[in-house]
Amino acid sequence: MYITLRERLFLGKFVASLQRTAMNGEQRLNLSILNKLVNPHLSFDQKEYGYLIKKLSDRFEEACDCRNEHEINLVQSLIAKLENSMKAYI
Numbered sequence: 001m002y003i004t005l006r007e008r009l010f011l012g013k014f015v016a017s018l019q020r021t022a023m024n025g026e027q028r029l030n031l032s033i034l035n036k037l038v039n040p041h042l043s044f045d046q047k048e049y050g051y052l053i054k055k056l057s058d059r060f061e062e063a064c065d066c067r068n069e070h071e072i073n074l075v076q077s078l079i080a081k082l083e084n085s086m087k088a089y090i
Helices: 005-019 024-037 046-066 069-089
Strands: none
Touching: 005 024, 005 046, 005 069, 024 046, 046 069
């Protein structure tokens, strides 16, 4: 999966913000995702894909409520890329 530098930075900040309020299981997932973000050949496992899609979908709803067009487009793009990569992973 290829994501742009802007998307990678957004995803890193987003997952880092989730880390502050995460429980034990989610903390491990967040750390795993953060470690993988530095790799240019980004590859998540099934559980990480599902977790990211769920959390980004929640973020998408928040962005829509705030009418933040830039963030809506960015999150939409990331969700689509993650869903496509998850389908290819299966």
